[in-house]
Amino acid sequence: MANEEVRRVYENEGFVDESKLHQLKYVMTVIQETLRLHPPLVLLLPRQNSEICQIDGYEIPLKSTVIINAWAIGRHPQYWNDAEKFQPERFIDGSVDFKGTNFEFIPFGAGRRICPGMSFVAPILELIIANLLYHFDWKLPNGEKPEDFDMSEIFGAVARRKHDLCLVPFTYQP
Numbered sequence: 001m002a003n004e005e006v007r008r009v010y011e012n013e014g015f016v017d018e019s020k021l022h023q024l025k026y027v028m029t030v031i032q033e034t035l036r037l038h039p040p041l042v043l044l045l046p047r048q049n050s051e052i053c054q055i056d057g058y059e060i061p062l063k064s065t066v067i068i069n070a071w072a073i074g075r076h077p078q079y080w081n082d083a084e085k086f087q088p089e090r091f092i093d094g095s096v097d098f099k100g101t102n103f104e105f106i107p108f109g110a111g112r113r114i115c116p117g118m119s120f121v122a123p124i125l126e127l128i129i130a131n132l133l134y135h136f137d138w139k140l141p142n143g144e145k146p147e148d149f150d151m152s153e154i155f156g157a158v159a160r161r162k163h164d165l166c167l168v169p170f171t172y173q174p
């Protein structure tokens with residue numbers, strides 16, 4: 001579906017450039033859904049609370065170090081239907097985005113320490129993904145099925161794939 005969209009939008013050009021990225025609605029939802037399930041920065045930058053507060057009946061003392069788990073929030077069943085499923089369509093109505101006001105989806109963080117690279121990197125991600133989708137059809141090696149695809153991560157300062165991504169590109173001729 002994502003590669004159909006890219007090929008439809010850039011049909012006349014025969015290559016992908018920045019001019020029509022705004023028309024790639026579905027590709028953007030795929031990027032959002034990927035960032036929801038696999039935010040590279042699992043834990044946001046540490047904060048300190050400037051006031052005593054209560055959370056779930058626990059008193060949080062003044063100036064505690066607060067570490068927000070963006071990964072767990074992005075998978076919380078209270079905020080997401082079928083939270084563990086990859087469903088880009090959930091972003092299609094545009095009511096939730098990563099700009100830091102929807103606290104259930106904060107792959108770039110929120111507030112004063114929100115990622116300053118966010119608006120720079122979003123179109124870059126779209127451009128890279130759109131190019132890869134336009135020029136190639138991607139298949140899994142050795143008859144592997146998408147549902148068996150291993151998406152486990154190694155958690156460190158940033159989360160990355162546990163096993164190398166192995167895909168077979170087939171050149172697309174428009």
Ligand code: HEM
Binds near residue numbers: 039111114116
């Ligand atoms: C997909 C790509 C990226 C993701 C998911 C990401 C995510 C994040 C997150 C979650 C934070 C912490 C925000 C918080 O705690 O509220 C952060 C901070 C930061 N990001 Fe990014 N980032 C990305 C790309 C970039 C790029 C391309 C740049 C620079 C061009 C950048 C520069 C920074 C800087 C300088 C900070 C620290 C801000 C501070 O100290 O307050 N990031 N990023």
